[in-house]
Amino acid sequence: MSKNTSTQSNSTNQLVHNRPLYxxxxxxxxxxxxxxxxxxxxxxxxxxxxxxxxxxxxxxxLKTLLAQGQKANTLTIDxxxxxxxxxxxxxxxxxxxxxxxxxxxxxxxxxxxTPLFNACSSGSAPCVGLLLQNGAKPQGLExxxxxxxxxxxKGHSDCVEVLISWGVDxxxxxxxxxxxxxxxxVHQQLHCMKKLLHxxxxxxxxxxxxxxxxxxxxxxxLDIVMLLLDFxxxxxxxxxxxxRPVEVxxxxxxxxxxxxxxxxxxxSLCQLCRLCVRGCLGRxxxxxxxxxxxxxxxxxxxxxx
Numbered sequence: 001m002s003k004n005t006s007t008q009s010n011s012t013n014q015l016v017h018n019r020p021l022y023x024x025x026x027x028x029x030x031x032x033x034x035x036x037x038x039x040x041x042x043x044x045x046x047x048x049x050x051x052x053x054x055x056x057x058x059x060x061x062l063k064t065l066l067a068q069g070q071k072a073n074t075l076t077i078d079x080x081x082x083x084x085x086x087x088x089x090x091x092x093x094x095x096x097x098x099x100x101x102x103x104x105x106x107x108x109x110x111x112x113x114t115p116l117f118n119a120c121s122s123g124s125a126p127c128v129g130l131l132l133q134n135g136a137k138p139q140g141l142e143x144x145x146x147x148x149x150x151x152x153x154k155g156h157s158d159c160v161e162v163l164i165s166w167g168v169d170x171x172x173x174x175x176x177x178x179x180x181x182x183x184x185x186v187h188q189q190l191h192c193m194k195k196l197l198h199x200x201x202x203x204x205x206x207x208x209x210x211x212x213x214x215x216x217x218x219x220x221x222l223d224i225v226m227l228l229l230d231f232x233x234x235x236x237x238x239x240x241x242x243x244r245p246v247e248v249x250x251x252x253x254x255x256x257x258x259x260x261x262x263x264x265x266x267x268s269l270c271q272l273c274r275l276c277v278r279g280c281l282g283r284x285x286x287x288x289x290x291x292x293x294x295x296x297x298x299x300x301x302x303x304x305x
Contacts, residue, residue: 048074048082054094055085062094072101079109087115087131090124095131105136112144120151125158138168148172152180152196155189160196170201170283178207185215190224198304200283203231209240217245220255230304232275235262274302 050070053062062082066072073081083103086094095115099105108114116136119127128147132138139148148168151159160180164170173179181201184192193212197203206212213233216224229235238244246259267275278286289302 046076048076050074050082051076051080051085054082054091054098055089057086057089057091057094059091059093059097063097066097066101072098072103073107078111079107081107081115083107083115084109084113084118087119087124087127088122090119090122090127092124092126092130095127099130099134105131105134106140108140108144112140114140114144114147116140116147117145117150120147120156120159120163121154123151123154123156123159125156125162128159128162132162132166138163138166139172146172146174146177146180148180149174149177149183152184152189152192153187155184155187155192157189157191157195160192164195164199170196170199171205173205173207175208178210179205179212182206182210182212182215185212185219185224185228188219188221188224190221190227193224193227197227197231200278200286203228203233204237209238211237211239211245213237213245214239214243214248217249217255217259220250220253222254222258225255225258229258229262230271232279235259270301277302 048070050062050065050072051074052058053065072083075081081103083095083098083105084107086092086098095103105115114136116128116131116138119131140146148160148163148170149172151157151163170181171179177183178186179201181193181196181203182205184196185206203213204211206215211233213225213228213235214237216228233245235246236244239248246256246263249256249259281288289299292299294302
């Protein structure tokens with residue numbers, strides 16, 4: 001097999017496996033049959049040279065193709081655009097060239113995947129910023145694949161930070177996934193959790209009745225459990241099975257011992273005051289803390305610094 005053929009195969013496989021793990025709407029029987037036929041053949045017959053150039057980061061080839069009249073919004077059968085490919089490959093220069101040529105930053109595949117989702121999946125904060133600066137919606141419709149959930153699940157905290165700065169709903173609740181914080185807990189992405197919590201994400205909202213603390217307690221990650229408790233997680237919350245976090249933790253594990261100790265130990269007055277002040281300010285006004293007439297030490301304390 002030639003080097004070019006191998007590269008093309010790898011690129012195609014990457015895109016196939018980047019299909020989101022969830023779909024809100026069951027695809028039609030016809031669509032299933034069509035997709036099954038294509039994947040069984042191991043290739044996409046309608047994949048254009050522009051897609052290949054974008055996915056492989058070949059900027060000169062891409063610009064040449066655009067100059068020759070190739071359309072920036074050329075679609076594959078499942079509505080993947082070259083911009084989707086460029087963002088998945090973290091090729092910000094190719095993404096910029098495509099956008100300048102009229103690429104739709106909110107293009108959606110048949111699975112609800114946007115270029116922004118792909119940028120978050122690959123962990124390319126520069127691509128995320130570029131897309132948002134050029135009209136990409138930080139948060140799509142309910143049935144779209146969620147960029148913030150994808151970034152949180154994969155530990156791409158830089159992407160999470162960029163999305164937060166553009167006003168994404170950090171408490172977006174998807175019924176079968178939960179909130180971004182819950183997803184980060186499930187995947188043990190501590191840095192993403194810190195970004196979300198510092199930005200004011202609700203420490204109590206998880207997936208249905210299961211709280212982030214329930215998810216963290218099952219994972220037995222002591223640092224994550226301590227972080228959630230520090231931000232005021234309710235240790236007495238009960239999930240759909242009427243179990244508290246301590247009751248889902250592994251018996252006699254460090255997490256189990258920490259939760260038992262925490263249940264028996266009241267919060268300090270300092271901690272209660274910090275939680276009260278942050279709660280009164282609310283997420284939308286946490287950025288105003290520096291404007292309070294407080295010593296820097298107290299402001300840092302309110303910011304968990």
